[in-house]
Amino acid sequence: MDLTIYYILLILVAAVFAGIIGSMAGLGGGVLIVPFLTLYFHVPVSLAIGASIISVIATSSGSASAYVKDKISNIRVGTFLVLFTTTGAIAGAFLEHIAPKQIIYIVFGVVLLISIIPLIRKIGEVNQSPTVKNDPIAEKLSLNSQYPNYELNKEMKYNVTGVKSGSAMMFVAGILSGLLGIGSGVFKVIAMDTFMKLPIKVSTTTSNFMIGMTAAASAGIYFFNGDVNPYIAAPVAIGVLIGAVTGARLLVRTRGSTIRIIFAVIIVVVAVEMLLNGLGISP
Amino acid sequence: MSAEERSAVIEKEKEEEEDISSKMLSVYLIWSVLVSLGVIVIGLVLYLATSSTGYVAVPLDVLIKSGGPTTTVFPHYLGSITGGVVKLKSFALIQLGVLLLILSPIGRIFLQILIYLKERDRPFVAIASVVFVILVISLFLSRVVLSFKV
Numbered sequence: 001m002d003l004t005i006y007y008i009l010l011i012l013v014a015a016v017f018a019g020i021i022g023s024m025a026g027l028g029g030g031v032l033i034v035p036f037l038t039l040y041f042h043v044p045v046s047l048a049i050g051a052s053i054i055s056v057i058a059t060s061s062g063s064a065s066a067y068v069k070d071k072i073s074n075i076r077v078g079t080f081l082v083l084f085t086t087t088g089a090i091a092g093a094f095l096e097h098i099a100p101k102q103i104i105y106i107v108f109g110v111v112l113l114i115s116i117i118p119l120i121r122k123i124g125e126v127n128q129s130p131t132v133k134n135d136p137i138a139e140k141l142s143l144n145s146q147y148p149n150y151e152l153n154k155e156m157k158y159n160v161t162g163v164k165s166g167s168a169m170m171f172v173a174g175i176l177s178g179l180l181g182i183g184s185g186v187f188k189v190i191a192m193d194t195f196m197k198l199p200i201k202v203s204t205t206t207s208n209f210m211i212g213m214t215a216a217a218s219a220g221i222y223f224f225n226g227d228v229n230p231y232i233a234a235p236v237a238i239g240v241l242i243g244a245v246t247g248a249r250l251l252v253r254t255r256g257s258t259i260r261i262i263f264a265v266i267i268v269v270v271a272v273e274m275l276l277n278g279l280g281i282s283p
Numbered sequence: 284m285s286a287e288e289r290s291a292v293i294e295k296e297k298e299e300e301e302d303i304s305s306k307m308l309s310v311y312l313i314w315s316v317l318v319s320l321g322v323i324v325i326g327l328v329l330y331l332a333t334s335s336t337g338y339v340a341v342p343l344d345v346l347i348k349s350g351g352p353t354t355t356v357f358p359h360y361l362g363s364i365t366g367g368v369v370k371l372k373s374f375a376l377i378q379l380g381v382l383l384l385i386l387s388p389i390g391r392i393f394l395q396i397l398i399y400l401k402e403r404d405r406p407f408v409a410i411a412s413v414v415f416v417i418l419v420i421s422l423f424l425s426r427v428v429l430s431f432k433v
Contacts, residue, residue, distance in 0.1 A: 004343045005331065054381060061319075061387055065312035068305055075305065079395060080410055086417040090424065141406055212388040213414065217421035219385040226359040230336070230377040231343040234327045237384060241320050 004231075007041070012235040018055060019243020023063035024251045025263045026204030027185025028056025028211050029240060031270050043232065050227035051236045053219045056185075058237050060212025062244030063205070063251075070252060073205035074145050074198070077160060081170045081191075081206075085184070085214045088174020093218075095179060104179060105278030112186065112271035116264055118194045123257050125200075126151045128158040132197045137163040147202050151255055158202065162195040169195055177214060185211050186270050189263060200256045204263065304398045311394050315387035319380045326376030337372025389418050 014036050015029075022029030030052030037048040067073040127149060134144050138160035149156040173187035185207050192203035222228055251259065330336060338357050357374045358364045364382065367375025392415045399407040 007343050008327075054384065057384055057388060061312055061316050061384065061391075065309055065316055068312060069309035071305060075308065075395075076407065079392075079407065079414065082392075082414050083410055083417075086414060086421065090417065090421055093421075093424070213392060213418065216385055216388040217418050217424075220422045223382065223385055224359055226357075228359065228378070228381055230326070230357055230374045230381070233381050234323050234330075234377045237323050237381060238320060238327070241316060245316075 008231070008235045011037075011041075011232060012239040015055065015236045015239025016243040016246070019059055019062065019240035019245075020247035020250070021243075021262070021266065022055070022059040022185070022240070023208060023244040023247030024204065024254070024259060025185070025266045026189040026207030026211075027266065028052070028059050028215065029243075030055055031186075031266065031273060033236065035273065037232070046222075046227045047229050047232060050222040050229065051232045053215050053222050054228060054233050054237050055240045056215040057212045057219060058240035059244045060208055060210075060215070062241040063208045063248040064212065066245060066248035066252075067205040067208060070148065071145075072147050072201055072252070073209040074143070074147075074160075074202055075206075075209065076141065076145070077143050077192070077196075077198070077202075078206045078209040080141060080143065080163075081167060081188070082210050082213050084167045084170035085174035085177070085188070085210065086217060088171040088176075089178035089214060089217060090174075091171075092175035092178020092180075095175065101180065102278045102280065104176075105274045108176065109271045109274035109278060112267055112274065115190045115194065116267055119190070119260060119264055119267070122193070122200070123260050126256065127156050128197060128199050132159045132161055134159045135161045135163055145202075147199060148252070149199070149256075150201075150253060156199075158199055159197075161197050166191045166196040174214065177218070184214070186263075186267055190267075200260050200263070201251065204259060205251070300402055304402065307398060308391070308394065311391060315383070315390065319384040319387065322380030322383060323377050324380075326373050326378075326380060329371070329376060330373035333373065336374040337367060337370070338374055389415070389422075392418065 015033065018029035018032040018036075021032060030049075033052045033055045034045075034048045037043040037051060038045055043051075064073065068075065138144060143160040143163070144158060146155045146157045148154075169187065169191035173184035173191065176187065177184045188207040188210060189203045192198045192206060193200055196203075198206070336357065358367050358372075358378050361382075364375050364378050368379050392411055396408060396411045396415060399411055
């Protein structure tokens with residue numbers, strides 16, 4: 001019993017950390033939870049993935065409760081793009097045999113590494129460049145909005161462009177989550193930052209708003225299949241929720257460039273994880 | 284009133300309406316988090332207080348040390364969860380909280396449909412409805428996938 005309490009506490013602490021990072025970088029924390037549980041605790045992979053899905057939804061709901069109130073995440077953009085991630089996820093579930101998973105892991109690991117370049121180039125950017133104009137779809141659906149800019153200490157308006165390429169990227173992100181069972185927060189943030197030119201905080205927080213909905217569908221599979229073990233799910237859910245709410249408070253008072261750097265570091269971690277998986281080095 | 288003033292008034296009304304909507308959404312988000320968190324915490328505290336999961340589950344340290352075996356000796360169906368909750372079994376409570384957490388994004392998109400209906404925002408009523416239908420279909424699909432697996 002004592003050992004059990006010790007394990008539960010350890011998972012709880014790790015989950016708080018994953019929740020903080022996930023809510024600030026726009027992802028579900030699965031990238032941190034899965035290796036922690038499998039490498040450190042030697043939990044069976046299926047149980048770790050079940051825990052990771054819980055972590056994604058907890059990060060999304062926990063942080064979105066703050067981001068929607070503070071009006072940082074763009075709900076219209078998020079809801080519109082969820083259309084493509086969810087259809088992509090269903091397509092991905094059917095495409096399981098299209099290519100060996102190893103190749104998919106390697107391809108997207110490399111894609112991730114390349115996508116760091118445009119992200120890092122924009123370090124130091126305080127606000128969206130005034131040359132960005134709404135594209136026709138954004139205009140029609142009035143996707144443009146405003147958000148509280150911490151550096152300038154006021155509400156800043158921003159436009160939304162590249163809706164088509166962003167949506168296409170979301171569809172690919174959805175296919176990946178259906179195919180590999182991974183959350184695709186990183187690809188969502190990249191799509192919004194690089195293709196749709198949204199301010200970085202709007203991108204990460206909108207991604208947080210979205211990932212819960214993308215994950216909810218596949219969460220059902222794992223839950224009813226019995227892959228969500230209460231021993232692990234309870235501390236993960238509690239810890240991540242606490243972490244996500246804390247991270248959301250921190251994000252409001254963090255410079256955009258800092259978020260960018262945190263996100264870039266996470267991308268490297270995810271890319272390395274994917275490459276290792278692809279090369280079959282993963283335990 | 285000039286055309287410009289009128290459009291300014293419309294703009295302001297639209298903003299106020301959006302304020303109310305995002306407030307409703309954030310209230311829903313906060314409460315869905317608090318309720319599922321509360322149920323999970325009650326379940327965990329009950330487990331720690333009674334040292335009983337309410338089920339014949341493989342202990343966590345055994346599970347971790349052996350690197351397996353996957354145990355499904357805890358409730359993971361609606362019927363078995365409600366049955367366990369009624370008997371105040373700690374793991375049934377945890378699973379209920381987790382299930383509420385999983386279902387909360389689907390409730391969120393449903394609330395969004397209602398909000399967009401109220402705002403008479405037709406394109407977004409359509410978008411949110413399609414997302415809702417997709418999520419429900421994929422929940423159903425998960426059962427189909429499951430029946431193939433078992």
